[in-house]
Amino acid sequence: GEDVEQSLFLSVREGDSSVINCTYTDSSSTYLYWYKQEPGAGLQLLTYIFSNMDMKQDQRLTVLLNKKDKHLSLRIADTQTGDSAIYFCADHNQGGKLIFGQGTELSVKP
Amino acid sequence: GAVVSQHPSRVICKSGTSVKIECRSLDFQATTMFWYRQFPKQSLMLMATSNEGSKATYEQGVEKDKFLINHASLTLSTLTVTSAHPEDSSFYICSARDIHEQYFGPGTRLTVT
Numbered sequence: 001g002e003d004v005e006q007s008l009f010l011s012v013r014e015g016d017s018s019v020i021n022c023t024y025t026d027s028s029s030t031y032l033y034w035y036k037q038e039p040g041a042g043l044q045l046l047t048y049i050f051s052n053m054d055m056k057q058d059q060r061l062t063v064l065l066n067k068k069d070k071h072l073s074l075r076i077a078d079t080q081t082g083d084s085a086i087y088f089c090a091d092h093n094q095g096g097k098l099i100f101g102q103g104t105e106l107s108v109k110p
Numbered sequence: 111g112a113v114v115s116q117h118p119s120r121v122i123c124k125s126g127t128s129v130k131i132e133c134r135s136l137d138f139q140a141t142t143m144f145w146y147r148q149f150p151k152q153s154l155m156l157m158a159t160s161n162e163g164s165k166a167t168y169e170q171g172v173e174k175d176k177f178l179i180n181h182a183s184l185t186l187s188t189l190t191v192t193s194a195h196p197e198d199s200s201f202y203i204c205s206a207r208d209i210h211e212q213y214f215g216p217g218t219r220l221t222v223t
Contacts, residue, residue, distance in 0.1 A: 040219075041216055043214040045213060100153045
């Protein structure tokens with residue numbers, strides 16, 4: 001079946017860039033999403049990219065998509081302590097459902 | 111972005127009782143809403159897809175008689191956990207689809223004692 005994989009933890013220093021990686025198996029995915037979840041809260045949609053795009057930039061966020069390798073990344077520039085959270089990538093499959101990765105816990109140290 | 115609300119945010123109930131959770135899209139109409147369950151330190155597990163005016167579609171392994179879903183209007187879906195047991199304790203999150211984007215509610219923490 002469809003699968004989405006992420007590394008579980010990432011630790012960076014404040015002011016550095018963070019890169020969170022994600023791989024997926026669905027060759028027919030249409031959109032890929034990045035969500036942020038803070039403790040005890042729901043998911044906040046950060047950005048998404050159409051599968052026919054290679055890159056999308058939105059302020060401090062840059063999404064790169066390598067469709068051939070089925071690899072998605074989220075780069076956060078000038079990472080701040082407020083960026084500490086769990087980041088989920090998700091694949092929108094043909095059935096209209098979101099398939100989530102396990103989430104990457106980003107820790108930002110001052 | 112669009113806003114999705116959930117009510118209540120936290121609920122504690124006794125074993126054997128039923129609990130209703132509401133999910134509302136506040137500034138858009140959602141023909142499709144989704145209900146997820148999330149265990150601590152884990153990803154979201156899709157429970158069911160709720161379509162306005164029709165029966166919900168449940169994922170494999172989710173008991174439709176235990177988790178009743180009603181999507182009576184374009185802005186409201188409800189999840190009722192019937193005859194709740196301690197193993198139903200979890201974080202329940204709904205989402206609503208607006209064209210290509212799916213927005214999530216803040217979640218409901220259910221504790222069954």
